[in-house]
Amino acid sequence: MITDLFSNLSSTWLLILIANGFAKFNGSPFIVLVPGGGSKIVLPSSLSDWVKTNRDLDHQELVRQEYFARYSGFEAQYAIHHPWDRVLIDTLRTKLSQHIQDELLKTVSQSIEAALDEYWGNDTEEWHTIDWERDTTGLISRAAASVFTYVKDFLTAVGTLQMLPKVIRPIVHRFFLPQSSSCRVLIKEARILVEKYLKERTAQQNDFLSWAQQSQSTIHSADIQLGLAVAALFTTTEALKQALVDIALNPSAIPLLRKEVSSLFQAGGLTQTSVNSLSLLDSTIKESQRLTPFLTGLERIALNSTTLPNSKTVIPKGSITVVSSLDQWNPLIHQHPDKFNENRFFAANELKLSFVHILEKYDVRIKPDEQGGKGPKSVQYGFFAIVDPGIQFEVRRRKRKEEDVGVGL
Ligand SMILES: *[C@@H]1O[C@H](CO)[C@@H](O)[C@H](O)[C@H]1NC(C)=O
Ligand SMILES: *[C@@H]1O[C@H](CO)[C@@H](O)[C@H](O)[C@H]1NC(C)=O
DSSP, X not given: OHHHHHHOOOHHHHHHHHHHHHHHTTTSOEEEEETTTEEEXXXXXXXXXXXXXXXXXXXXXXXXXXXXXXXXXXXHHHHHTOSSOOHXXXXXXXXXXXXXXXXXXXXHHHHHHHHIIIIIOXXXXXXXXXXXXXXXXXXXXXXXXXXXXXXXXXXXXXXXXXXXXXGGHHHIIIIIOHHHHHHHHHHHHXXXXXXXXXXHOOSOOSSHHHHHHHSOOXXXXXXXXXXXXXXXXXXXXXXXXXXXXXXXXOTTHHHHHHHHHHHHHHHHOSOHHHHHTOHHHHHHHHHHHHTSOBOEEEEEEESSOEXXXXXXXXXXXXXXXXXXXXXXXXXXXXXXXXXXXXXXXXXXXXXXXXXXXXXXXXXXXXXXXXXXXXXXXXXXETTEEEOOTTOXXXXXXXXXXXXXXXXXX
């Protein structure tokens, strides 16, 4: 996706490009050029199922290539897209579904609460504009500053490298790109920190590091931690922003959502079961993501040449394919079915808990004079859109009212 981040084409232009492409080539696949000298084959939506079931088309390998997973300093990316060492991932999957339950939820909830106090404020009941980027990202990840720096530097380095001709990428990465050096330094430090921490702590704890230690995997836990941060931060924050904007633009939904949150916690308190049954909130978040215009999805690389069904068109080995989503805006999370399930699980909890706290404690709105009848615009970067980065988003701490039950988190 990073390629597209930097290609900076307008949404309309791309829609026209894809629509024209299909018109011109009579519904058959066509090729678009991407920055850095590559190309992608755009397939019609009707081939979605064929793509999903075709073993010659692989997503993981594409991610490893596009994000330079074998480059030094980028081990975090390799760790979570490792070609064969799935032990850690599998452990994480089984352990998470057993243990994520209430303990983990409470931790996440507390950290969201603290983040809201810090970033959105708890000492004034006046409307004030939040720092859109910092005060949304800060909510999603309260990770250490160095983890943020790693994620940022990694994404910047990848974006820069993708713009360059293939042959010079390794050299630029090795000797010239400051963000690449920064990643090498940070990953080394992270590993030392994690090892030191594990050596010093005596009791086994019910957390990721312990599970990792117990697994047979040779992947360093620090790499996985950073890899998870890379995978989660951008998409979850975007989902939060989009849902915030949508809720602010549909204030009539807010009382209903508040009612759901209150009555639920009145009964059961904070458990995975109660969070799972926040169905109105859940569908609000999902709907919000469905409306986010992704133009393509299901990106794959051909491990072997493969022939399109009902035609003689061959997709040569090594080509990259994407499927058009022109006729259906799929939810962000479903657009990336290959992306890490654990993340999605984390993300769903994190998003829902964020809104539980936000709805309880804040009123939200787009700054009134900003609306001008039009509302915020999303900004298109290549094949996908992000929420208007210049939005003036206002929040106000709510007075605790009699009818508020309080979620007691
Ligand atoms: C407000 O937030 C600060 C941290 O930013 C915290 O120390 C304080 O306890 C909070 N106050 C209330 C009343 O929650
Ligand atoms: C690639 O496809 C060819 C022809 O279908 C087949 O003979 C070969 O075994 C395939 N290679 C791999 C690695 O799947």
